[in-house]
Amino acid sequence: MxxxxxxxxxxxxxxxxxxxxxxxxxxxxxxxxxxxxxxxxxxxxxxxxxxxxxxxxxxxxxxxxxxxxxxxxxxxxxxxxxxxxxxxxxxxxxxxxxxxxxxxxxxxxxxxxxxxxxxxxxxxxxxxxxxxxxxxxxxxxxxxxxxxxxxxxxxxxxxxxxxxxxxxxxxxxxxxxxxxxxxxxxxxxxxxxxxxxxxxxxxxxxxxxxxxxxxxxxxxxxxxxxxxxxxxxxxxxxxxxxxxxxxxxxxxxxxxxxxxxxxxxxxxxxxxxxxxxxxxxxxxxxxxxxxxxxxxxxxxxxxxxxxxxxxxxxxxxxxxxxxxxxxxxxxxxxxxxxDDMFIIRGVNVFPSQVEAALLAVEGTLPHYRIILTRDQGLDRMAVEVEVTPEVFSDKIKALEDVRTRLAQAIEHILGIRVELRLVEPRSLARSEGKAKRVIDRRNEGK
Amino acid sequence: MKLQQLSLFLENRPGRLGAPLEAIAAEGINILTLSLADTAQFGILRLIVREWDKAKRVLEEAGWVVNLTEVVAVDLLDRPGGLAQALKILEGANLNIEYMYAFSLRRGDKAILIFRFEDPDRAIQVLLDKGLHVVDGDELMSFVS
CATH class of the missing domain: 3.40.50.12780 (ANL, N-terminal domain)
Known part of the structure; x- marks a missing residue:
């Protein structure tokens, strides 16, 4: 039937x-x-x-x-x-x-x-x-x-x-x-x-x-x-x-x-x-x-x-x-x-992967967050990292070097391009419980 | 002979410069001179203040990452070629300048420049040997009081 x-x-x-x-x-x-x-x-x-x-x-x-x-x-x-x-x-x-x-x-x-x-x-x-x-x-x-x-x-x-x-x-x-x-x-x-x-x-x-x-x-x-x-x-x-x-x-x-x-x-x-x-x-x-x-x-x-x-x-x-x-x-x-896993351009990304890269460069884990946006159908990933006393320098070149090394370490692990931004200490929101590491703005305004 | 310079990390967006300046002003700390180095994304504020240890503490308590660097103040003839002559001396001695900026005040026919050297001790020795005047902290403070 x-x-x-x-x-x-x-x-x-x-x-x-x-x-x-x-x-x-x-x-x-x-x-x-x-x-x-x-x-x-x-x-x-x-x-x-x-x-x-x-x-x-x-x-x-x-x-x-x-x-x-x-x-x-x-x-x-x-x-x-x-x-x-x-x-x-x-x-x-x-x-x-x-x-x-x-x-x-x-x-x-x-x-x-x-x-x-x-x-x-x-x-x-x-x-x-x-x-x-x-x-x-x-x-x-x-x-x-x-x-x-x-x-x-x-x-x-x-x-x-x-x-x-x-x-x-x-x-x-x-x-x-x-x-x-x-x-x-x-x-x-x-x-x-x-x-x-x-x-x-x-x-x-x-x-x-x-x-x-x-x-x-x-x-x-x-x-x-x-x-x-x-x-x-x-x-x-x-x-x-x-x-x-x-x-x-x-x-x-x-x-x-x-x-x-x-x-x-x-x-x-x-x-x-x-x-x-x-x-x-x-x-x-x-x-x-x-x-x-x-x-x-x-x-x-x-x-x-x-x-x-x-x-x-x-x-x-x-x-x-x-x-x-x-x-x-x-x-x-x-x-x-x-967990905070997200998918960007078909790649599964865990914040722990980003953490591993930051840790490798800085020696300690700085406060950071990942911001996902979409621009004309293309997903973009930015990582904001708070400047710590360990990496801060009075020289621009030294800070640019840190920024480049952080970006490269993340890109090396994930295989996708990231925009790395250094931000002021204590500028990223602290949460009571589990830190909100990923801000996904890809579906906003849709 | 060396001066203590404070450096602060700032994001390059409107309003970021005001907050640390207000924090030290509230403690009655006067800024002798400052320089701001910036990229599209961030900047470094460098300060010479009289009570640098107090200023450092105030800023750190307010949450800033503060870096302490030894810099050298040099008194130069304020006329064409004055700086070029000093630079020639430094170049001749293979001294690397990380960065430099002018002090905001003048003394008679002299201008004061702040230098950040890789090796400040050797730089001072070379400058003194060549007869240039290196301004130490106490002398600097005496101009502004």
Whole structure:
């Protein structure tokens, strides 16, 4: 019966989307079966996971219900760094068909692996993502996510082909060509980062192209947080519906969760990724509806299972039924993270990386803050550093040298240009609790 | 023979110069001379004051980063070539000048310049050997009192 909905021009149902509509009880059964299998697999093949299980006196048999997941140890981003490059693989390299990588906390990338089956699951969840955003067979999808080590490009590409859409693998950049192809190829859907699309809107206007008059009707945006204000701006200026999608390389890439026609939270593809919300301070599980850190367990990953991976993203789960009919639980859009990580020009940046650079040059950690701005669609990063007695000199040249060395140390670690400003002592606001190190002004005025 | 100079870090934006000057004025400390070096983004205020230790304490308590540097005051003939002659002497002795600025007061036909040397002790020796007048702190203070 479900296949009768194939190619439904209204919202696009694809056979791959069937699990989106599973009754809750059937979904829980699938989850428990898969959870037990993935824990057994990780226990058998991943030394780090096995030793953490043994420390707690656990074996795979300890998992008798979904609630038992709370006894399992967390996995954190530094585990990927510490086992760089292949230490968390649960498959021999002969079964791995793909590697991707993304930036880590110390400049070393983290590596993620996929077996052929993993690529199939990824293609499926991305097809479900696109269907959930209203795409169907016959849509022309311009994929402006970056292709390469970044998971965005290839994830959306495989998902689009699985869905039966026509994929244009244009990748990011060359905005004038992007706009020409949107117009000349009758593109109906486009995916990229929301900030890049706002830049496309501006450029299209300069070129005299009115996006609202073109067939483009759907935008699929992810890989960075964006606001509802930005969504309204995009929808009004481009004459499209703009959807938020969520994913992270450590789990699979894009395809972990997606908005639907209701645009009220993102459905988690929880038949493959089991969500929990925890208190980021204590690690305790929080009841549904409460805000906390999202923790994900990959239920079907073969090459690199992640057990209770701490995403650092702050959200809450919505268990109420959704207007779209999907039974999958939703999470609220990510507004902030439990650490101060931010993404600039596709690079993940942690304030700790900036601190390491400042410390290396100055010997002590000065007060500093990071200011992010957006100028004509381009993100810029400035670092303000308070002058300390250690570096202060009565000579201009000596201070300019300090400024240059600080900027170079940061640029060396992050690989992106920063503007470094020396500021007066005590001029940066002190906070009572956790210092607010990052001022993000990129979405102001939108 | 050396003078103590105070240096302060300032951001290069309107109003930043006033605050430290007011802080020392409130303590009744008179500024004998000052120089301001600046870039597009920041500046360095250099001060010669009578009670430099008190001024330093006042400024530091108000939150400024204050640097103490020894500089040399030299009395030069206030006529064309007066400075050039002094510079020639310093150059001949391979003395490196980090920066210099003029003192705000004159004495008869003499002008006083403040020099920041890499090696102030050797600079003083060279200047004295060549018969130039190096003005010490007490003498400087006597002009303004």
């Amino acid at each position: 479900l296949t009768e909905l194939w190619n439904d021009a209204e919202g696009g149902f694809h056979p791959a989307s069937a699990p989106d509509f599973l009754p809750g009880s059937a979904l829980r059964e699938v989850q428990l079966r898969r959870l037990r299998a993935v824990v057994a697999r990780a226990y058998k093949n991943v030394a780090l996971f096995r030793s953490r299980m043994e420390e707690r006196g656990l074996t795979p048999e300890s998992i008798q219900s979904l609630a038992d997941i709370q006894h399992l140890p967390f996995t954190v981003k530094t585990d990927l760094r510490d086992t760089y490059p292949f230490g968390l693989f649960a498959s021999p390299m002969s079964d791995v068909v793909r590697l991707h990588a993304s930036s880590g906390t110390t400049g070393k990338p983290i590596v993620v692996a996929y077996t052929r089956e993993d690529v199939e699951v990824w293609s499926e969840v991305m097809a479900r993502t696109l269907a959930s955003c209203g795409l169907h067979r016959g849509d022309i999808l311009q994929n402006a996510f970056g292709y390469g080590l970044f998971t965005g490009g290839l994830g959306a590409h495989y998902g689009g082909e699985t869905l039966g859409a026509t994929v244009i693998p244009i990748s990011g950049g060359n905005t004038d060509r992007q706009i020409m192809i949107i117009r000349d190829f009758n593109v109906s859907a486009l995916c990229c980062t929301p900030s890049y699309f706002t830049h496309m809107i501006e450029r299209a206007r300069e070129l005299g192209v009115d996006l609202r008059e073109l067939p483009l009707r759907i935008g699929i945006f992810g890989a960075e947080p964006w606001t509802d204000g930005m969504r309204r701006h995009i929808e009004a200026e481009a004459g499209i519906k703009a959807y938020d999608i969520y994913g992270l390389s450590e789990i699979i890439g894009p395809g972990v969760a997606s908005e639907c026609s209701a645009q009220e939270g993102l459905h988690l593809f929880e038949d493959h990724f089991y969500p929990e919300i925890i208190d980021p301070e204590t690690g305790e599980a929080l009841p549904d509806g409460e805000e906390g850190e999202l923790v994900l367990t990959t239920l079907s990953k073969k090459a690199m299972p992640m057990i209770r991976y701490r995403t650092r993203d702050i959200t809450s789960l919505i268990t109420e039924p959704c207007a779209c009919g999907r039974t999958l639980r939703r999470m609220r859009r990510i507004g902030r993270r439990s």
